[in-house]
Amino acid sequence: MYKIKLTLFIKLLIFTVVIALTGCSARISTPDKTPMVDQSFLTGEICDPPCWHGLEINNSTKEDALSTLNQLPFIDASSIGEYETYLFNNGLLASEITYKCAKSNKYPCGILTFYDGKLIKNLVTVNFELTLEGAVKRLGTPDHLIYFWPNPYGSCEVTVSWIKRGTSITLYDKKNYNECESIIDGNGVSPNILVDAILYTSPEFLDENYVKNPGTCCTTIEWTGFKE
Numbered sequence: 001m002y003k004i005k006l007t008l009f010i011k012l013l014i015f016t017v018v019i020a021l022t023g024c025s026a027r028i029s030t031p032d033k034t035p036m037v038d039q040s041f042l043t044g045e046i047c048d049p050p051c052w053h054g055l056e057i058n059n060s061t062k063e064d065a066l067s068t069l070n071q072l073p074f075i076d077a078s079s080i081g082e083y084e085t086y087l088f089n090n091g092l093l094a095s096e097i098t099y100k101c102a103k104s105n106k107y108p109c110g111i112l113t114f115y116d117g118k119l120i121k122n123l124v125t126v127n128f129e130l131t132l133e134g135a136v137k138r139l140g141t142p143d144h145l146i147y148f149w150p151n152p153y154g155s156c157e158v159t160v161s162w163i164k165r166g167t168s169i170t171l172y173d174k175k176n177y178n179e180c181e182s183i184i185d186g187n188g189v190s191p192n193i194l195v196d197a198i199l200y201t202s203p204e205f206l207d208e209n210y211v212k213n214p215g216t217c218c219t220t221i222e223w224t225g226f227k228e
Contacts, residue, residue: 036073036074036102036103037074037101037103037127037128038072038074038101038124038127039128040052040053041124041126041130041135041138041198042130042134042138049139049165049166049167049198049200050122050165050166050167050200050201050202051200052122052124052200053068053072054068055068055112055119055122056119057119057120057121057122057166057200057201057202057205058118058119058120058202059118059119060118060119061114061117061118061119062082062095062097062114062117064119065097065112065114065119066080066097069097069099073102074101074102074103075099075100075101075102075109075110076099076100076101076102077099079098079099079100079107080097080098080099081097081098081099082095082096082097083095083096083098084096085113087113087115088209092115094113094114094115094120095113095114095115096111096112096113096114097111097112097114098110098111098112101125101127103127104125104127106125106127108125109124109125109127110122110123110124110125111123120201120202120205121199121200121201121205122199122200122201123197123198123199123200124197124198124199124200125196125197126194126195126196126197126198129194130194130195131191131192131193131194131195132160132169132171132189132190132191132192132193132194132195132226133191133192133226134195135160135169135195136160136191139162139165139167140162141223142160142161142162142223143161143162143163143164143211143222143223144160144161144163144211144220144221144222144223145158145159145160145183145189145220145221145222145223145224146158146159146160146161146210146211146214146218146219146220146221147159147179147180147183147184147218147219147221148217148218148219149180149184151172151217153172154174155172155173155174156172156173156174156178156179156180156181157170157171157172157218158170158171158172158173158179158180158183158189158193159171159210159214159218160189160223161206161210161211163203163206163207163211164203165203166200166201166202166203166205166206167198167199167200167201167206168198168199168206168210169195169197169198169199170195170196170197170198170199171189171193171194171195171196172196173193178190179193182227183221183224186224187224187227187228188224188225188226188227188228189224189226189227190226190227191226191227
């Protein structure tokens with residue numbers, strides 16, 4: 001009788017240990033998949049550029065934007081704010097929604113601009129390692145390079161545009177203006193330079209306000225390819 005009880009006790013002990021280890025293993029092997037950094041540019045989540053998390057240029061309203069922003073896990077909902085602004089130098093009154101990202105100290109982490117009640121441009125900062133080469137692989141061959149040297153922050157600012165996609169990316173080179181010098185010399189831009197921000201807008205708005213009329217600060221040239 002004693003041996004039977006001991007055998008049962010050992011079996012129960014082994015069963016308990018197995019259950020505990022299985023539960024522990026399940027917890028370890030099932031990490032939290034909630035995205036805390038926005039990588040939708042690469043993943044094409046919900047929609048492709050210039051659409052962003054379901055927000056469409058020239059279609060979505062401020063109400064749509066606020067509803068979406070409050071549901072995105074990588075955004076600090078308490079930081080969302082609304083402000084008035086003007087569209088470039090034409091004096092047209094517009095409005096902006098800004099926000100901070102949960103895993104970034106950058107502020108604003110994003111700016112959505114509205115005119116006549118509709119979303120006309122959406123600026124998103126990049127908080128993961130995205131290279132220019134990675135952006136080109138995602139969107140295809142760019143149309144233009146726009147460079148600003150030196151910009152007010154003491155760096156070479158480069159914007160790369162895809163007109164038909166209504167998308168451009170901006171990069172800042174703080175290493176002695178190497179990238180701007182390379183562009184001016186006709187040698188292209190480095191494929192591994194990191195992207196700082198992405199702008200989503202309409203092809204017409206991008207072409208008119210960023211490519212054809214970049215202002216006195218900047219110079220627009222055709223895409224020259226990567227530096228070898």
